[in-house]
Amino acid sequence: MKARVSMLLVDDDSAFRHVMAGELQRLGFEVTTAASGEEALTRLGEVDPDVVLLDMQLPGISGLDVLKAARESHPSAEVIMLTGHGSIDTAIESIRIGAFDYVVKPCPLDELQVRIQRAIERQALRRRTHLLERGLTPPDLGSSFVGDSPEFTRLLQLIGKVAASDSTVLIAGETGSGKEMVAKLVHARSLRRAKPFIVVEAATLQESLLQSELFGHERGAFTGADRAKPGLFEVAHGGTIFLDEIGEVSQTTQVKLLRVLDTSTFRRVGGTAEIRVDVRVLAATNRDLPTMVRQGLFREDLYYRLSTFAIDVPPLRSRSGDVALIAEHFVGLLNDRYGVRRRLDPSTVVRLQQHGWPGNVRELLHVVEAAMVVADGPVILPEHLPASLQPPAAPVTPPYAAAARAGMGGPLGTLDALERAHIEAVLAATGGHRGQAAKTLGISERNLYRKLRDYGLAH
Ligand SMILES: Nc1ncnc2c1ncn2[C@@H]1O[C@H](COP(=O)(O)OP(=O)(O)OP(=O)(O)O)[C@@H](O)[C@H]1O
Ligand SMILES: [Mg+2]
DSSP states (O other): OOSSOEEEEEOSOHHHHHHHHHHHHHTTOEEEEESSHHHHHHHHHHHOOSEEEEESOOSSSOHHHHHHHHHHHOTTSEEEEEEOGGGHHHHHHHHHHTOSEEEESSOOHHHHHHHHHHHHHHHHHHHHHHHHHHTOOOTTGGGGSOOOSHHHHHHHHHHHHHHHHOOOEEEEEOTTSSHHHHHHHHHHTSTTTTSOEEEEEGGGSOHHHHHHHHHEEOTTSSTTOOSOEEOHHHHTTTSEEEEETGGGOOHHHHHHHHHHHHHSEEOOBTOOSOEEOOOEEEEEESSOHHHHHHTTSSOHHHHHHHTTEEEEEOOGGGGGGGHHHHHHHHHHHHHHHHTOOOEEOHHHHHHHHHSOOTTHHHHHHHHHHHHHHHOOSSEEOGGGSOGGGSOOSSOSHHHHHHHHHHHHOSSSOOHHHHHHHHHHHHHHHTTTOHHHHHHHHTSOHHHHHHHHHHTTOOO
16 A cells, blocks of 8 residues: 655756655655656656646656646546746646646645645545446346356355355455456345445555545545545445455554444544444455464454455466366457457467466456457467467477487487477476376377376376
8 A cells, every 4th residue: 555645746946846845745745856857757657646746847848748648648647737927828728638737836835735635635536436437247247257167166156155145255366366356246146236336446545545535534634625525435335345455454444444344333534423334345355464464464353354254266377277268258258349250279278278377367368358459360379379478489499309319319319209308398388287288289188198108207
């Protein structure tokens, strides 16, 4: 979780930059500075700021051009333009392009602070709208969660059981493995299905914002809070709240969460009234929470409270049986979306099954999407797959020839020795998976077993 609101201050006047950065830091912001448009573009990529204070008149790339670039690459950052008296027209133009606001220099600090707070509020609001859209669960959700491996079948059974129970669920799994889909399914198959499903992205919000997002705030709770706002726990009343990346939540927020879980009540930030809600909590993490508990980074009581039920979403590499089905499913979706008719060649499917999928199902989706674009005909071939799925570029023949020579003691070796070396290499590449190795070799599994026995490779 981001500890503080991050800010990028762009101005070529070094004295102004220095003084202003000091003041903003004193107000609790995390400040990065840039002295030119060029530097601003570099820093944008590095710090991913919440708010950009951008001088209009910069040497080289102009303030307006930096604004355009920032809207493109960092649409969630709010930009406040700093302008001189003479350039109000350009300031208005900047609002048209997408700046949140402009201030005329020199501007009193407290006025600037109010505008910054408003920018932060608007950013939170946009994020919330986005999350509410993400929470809309399509009615046919089940049919878009596919797999047929024994692990996946077990997962589906568990989801069914847990959904009916109304208890808190902790969903653990590697990035991209399908945790959010599992959470949506749990909600969609529960009695709460007609009520809201609210996603809270703990990792992307800074501490104070996360609390005001979750619990809401009263009017005047902090600078810029000119209206009271209900928290997401209130919005989710009757339904389910999904706390994504729960491992990123600070200790203070952990205490507050524990209280809602135990008593179903909470107070808005700056408020005194107890608000009672009926909300089911689902949480997800790709961190190792038990270890975090041992290291004192995550409260043990909250961990136990959250994990009444635990669902582990297995990584894709440990259920390679699902790869073909999910890949076909994605091809179908993308065919519909682009109005084309592409299909996977069987050799492409084999290549997909051999990959380790560190980014899990999301990586598979991206790979299929990229291959669909690269393939120019109806059939997606292995060579259309991205570089990460291509066999290593090193020439294959020399090590084989060496192995064959070593096996036979002769200068070149026999075909049998070469075959044996090749089978060993393929087995190594598939992690000893004989079914996959047979597919890659283009022979039946029985045939492979026979050869393994003949070469003394069967164990
Ligand atoms: N079994 C599946 N069948 C079809 N699509 C899936 C399946 N599992 C995941 N997906 C898709 O893969 C993508 C990643 O899934 P999801 O967002 O649920 O993962 P996650 O574990 O929450 O990832 P992260 O840790 O990055 O937040 C989504 O587009 C999702 O729709
Ligand atoms: Mg997720």
